[in-house]
Amino acid sequence: MTAAVVFGLCGAAAAGLGLYGAIANPRPLRKILAFNLLSSGVFLLFGVIARRGAVSAFSGDPVPQALVITGIVVAAAGTALAVALLLRFFKATGSTTLSAGALASAPADSIDE
Amino acid sequence: MTSDIILDCILAALVLAVGCWVIVVRDSFAAAVGFVAYGLLLTLVWVRLDAIDVALMEGAIGSGLTGALLLRASSRLGAKEQSTAAEQPGVMLRTVAALLSVIVAAMLATAVLYLPDPAPTLAPEAAANASATGMANPVTNVLMAFRAMDTMLEKVVLLVALAGVWSLARDRYWGGRPGPRFRSDPKDPLALLAQTLPPLGIVVGIYMLWEGADAPGGAFQGGTIIAAMWLLAVIAGLTDTPPVSNRRVRLALIAGPLLFLIVGFGGLWLGEAFLAYPVAYAKPLLLVIEFAMTLTVAVTLGLLIVGPPEREGAP
Amino acid sequence: MISVADIFTVIAVSAGAFFFMAGSVGLLRFPDTLTRLHALTKADNLGLGLVVLGLMPRAGGLLAALKLASVWLLVLFTGAAVSQLIARAARDGDQDDE
Amino acid sequence: MAEFLQFASGFVSAMVVLGMVRIVRGPTRADRMMAAQLLGTGGIAALLLRSDITDTPSVIDVALVLALLAAFASVAFVVKGAREASGEPEASE
Numbered sequence: 001m002t003a004a005v006v007f008g009l010c011g012a013a014a015a016g017l018g019l020y021g022a023i024a025n026p027r028p029l030r031k032i033l034a035f036n037l038l039s040s041g042v043f044l045l046f047g048v049i050a051r052r053g054a055v056s057a058f059s060g061d062p063v064p065q066a067l068v069i070t071g072i073v074v075a076a077a078g079t080a081l082a083v084a085l086l087l088r089f090f091k092a093t094g095s096t097t098l099s100a101g102a103l104a105s106a107p108a109d110s111i112d113e
Numbered sequence: 114m115t116s117d118i119i120l121d122c123i124l125a126a127l128v129l130a131v132g133c134w135v136i137v138v139r140d141s142f143a144a145a146v147g148f149v150a151y152g153l154l155l156t157l158v159w160v161r162l163d164a165i166d167v168a169l170m171e172g173a174i175g176s177g178l179t180g181a182l183l184l185r186a187s188s189r190l191g192a193k194e195q196s197t198a199a200e201q202p203g204v205m206l207r208t209v210a211a212l213l214s215v216i217v218a219a220m221l222a223t224a225v226l227y228l229p230d231p232a233p234t235l236a237p238e239a240a241a242n243a244s245a246t247g248m249a250n251p252v253t254n255v256l257m258a259f260r261a262m263d264t265m266l267e268k269v270v271l272l273v274a275l276a277g278v279w280s281l282a283r284d285r286y287w288g289g290r291p292g293p294r295f296r297s298d299p300k301d302p303l304a305l306l307a308q309t310l311p312p313l314g315i316v317v318g319i320y321m322l323w324e325g326a327d328a329p330g331g332a333f334q335g336g337t338i339i340a341a342m343w344l345l346a347v348i349a350g351l352t353d354t355p356p357v358s359n360r361r362v363r364l365a366l367i368a369g370p371l372l373f374l375i376v377g378f379g380g381l382w383l384g385e386a387f388l389a390y391p392v393a394y395a396k397p398l399l400l401v402i403e404f405a406m407t408l409t410v411a412v413t414l415g416l417l418i419v420g421p422p423e424r425e426g427a428p
Numbered sequence: 429m430i431s432v433a434d435i436f437t438v439i440a441v442s443a444g445a446f447f448f449m450a451g452s453v454g455l456l457r458f459p460d461t462l463t464r465l466h467a468l469t470k471a472d473n474l475g476l477g478l479v480v481l482g483l484m485p486r487a488g489g490l491l492a493a494l495k496l497a498s499v500w501l502l503v504l505f506t507g508a509a510v511s512q513l514i515a516r517a518a519r520d521g522d523q524d525d526e
Numbered sequence: 527m528a529e530f531l532q533f534a535s536g537f538v539s540a541m542v543v544l545g546m547v548r549i550v551r552g553p554t555r556a557d558r559m560m561a562a563q564l565l566g567t568g569g570i571a572a573l574l575l576r577s578d579i580t581d582t583p584s585v586i587d588v589a590l591v592l593a594l595l596a597a598f599a600s601v602a603f604v605v606k607g608a609r610e611a612s613g614e615p616e617a618s619e
Binding site for chain 2: 002003004005006007008009010011012013014015016017018019020021023024025026027029030032033034036037040041043044045047048049050051052053054055059060061062063065066067068069070072073074075076077078079080081083084085086087088090096
Binding site: 495 | 527537559567570571574590594
């Protein structure tokens with residue numbers, strides 16, 4: 001049992017948790033949160049692969065580490081876009097529901113433009 | 114060391130416990146606070162995995178920028194959002210979702226347990242070629258030189274995301290200033306914080322960029338810190354967001370990828386390949402690109418977090 | 429062979445750990461938000477300060493020691509400002525979640 | 527010495543975990559935020575100890591970043607608490 005294995009299993013479980021939250025929680029903001037959990041789990045798996053690739057001079061394989069760094073930034077950008085969409089949707093409809101039935105009953109004039 | 118493994122197990126269990134709580138807790142604000150804590154714990158995990166560059170990134174983004182973004186979103190949505198909780202999917206769907214998640218997690222866990230041994234690694238190649246760039250930080254080398262194409266395209270992805278955010282503006286606010294105008298109150302401790310912290314933060318950000326050549330750090334970490342400091346000044350009302358049609362803002366947005374492209378085509382022109390750096394000038398060239406990248410990352414992330422234009426720009 | 433510096437480190441770090449314990453217990457046991465905030469600021473400032481103080485002689489050189497000190501000063505300053513802000517938010521009617 | 531610092535780092539982490547119960551219990555948002563703040567400070571202490579144990583000075587930089595940005599999330603909460611919630615208009619238009 002090494003640190004790599006422990007955190008690898010942790011990453012796998014975090015990815016599973018995130019997947020469950022993204023499907024099962026009806027609230028969009030919570031879906032975004034869950035999605036971030038999912039991506040963090042995947043990043044951890046990359047980290048584990050990097051850690052296992054350690055050779056004498058380096059503490060890890062730098063390629064997966066670099067991929068994770070770009071990944072974290074892209075995940076943050078995706079989160080920002082999703083939150084902006086959600087806030088705009090909330091402003092337009094006054095609700096955050098994603099269910100088609102509830103949206104149809106929203107007053108039409110509240111959707112501007 | 115056995116005590117290290119015990120600490121690792123505890124840390125992993127803690128990460129999962131906070132993760133579970135973030136998923137199941139009813140209140141969205143509480144979930145967002147949980148996410149900040151989750152980001153902090155992940156930072157510790159990355160340190161334990163000896164990936165200091167990633168730990169810096171996770172610390173700056175996970176518990177900093179994204180955490181703040183989600184906290185603000187949850188308070189802007191307010192109580193209205195709770196009512197959506199009534200649409201809890203049925204037991205059937207939840208069971209299927211749980212089953213699916215368990216299967217995915219189990220498959221990933223199996224993959225972790227049966228990773229090939231010895232592990233494939235590109236570290237020796239990265240070490241062998243480090244002299245070509247003159248920089249000692251292998252991660253910076255990968256980001257800026259060996260996989261420069263990825264990094265450049267990643268910046269383009271950020272720009273597309275920003276275009277997506279801007280496109281949510283109402284027609285009449287197009288090109289205007291994003292976000293609300295926060296009022297400044299000189300007696301507020303927040304104003305003091307926002308006056309004192311950003312100068313320090315910008316120094317730390319530039320230090321990150323500078324250190325990034327030889328030690329953990331780099332353009333992404335530095336840019337993120339600078340973005341956070343700018344956002345702090347905006348929230349405290351000390352400065353306003355610029356109109357997104359501002360030419361200088363747009364120039365800062367494309368500075369990183371543009372410089373990458375110029376250098377890239379320069380490499381092609383000089384006869385080697387796209388993005389091939391002439392070895393004699395590799396280090397100065399990379400430093401210039403990194404500087405432009407820091408600027409671009411800072412401006413892009415900052416504008417992504419403040420959201421679409423909500424007001425008309427100043428005449 | 430135990431040097432004076434080592435003894436200093438042990439004492440300071442132990443004291444720091446003690447303040448972290450005090451802060452956590454206070455955060456858990458104190459009856460209302462503002463008293464809990466009081467407990468928290470103790471841990472923030474003294475706990476970390478003592479840990480930093482203990483580690484400073486072991487840091488490799490003046491620059492590293494200064495960096496340690498600057499981490500503490502940063503936490504001290506932001507902690508003070510943020511505690512003020514949290515206290516204000518709590519006073520101005522903070523809604524319960526449950 | 528390394529053993530002592532290791533123990534201290536474990537102890538500080540354990541205490542912070544104890545404090546994290548407040549994130550779960552609440553009841554007010556300020557309480558949750560405070561617990562997150564404590565976690566940040568404890569995490570910084572653990573990182574500094576870790577940096578000493580493993581002799582990796584760059585870990586101090588991680589602590590520095592946490593020290594800078596931990597306040598940032600709290601501020602995002604406070605701005606909501608102090609301004610938007612108290613009925614003040616967000617925008618000055």
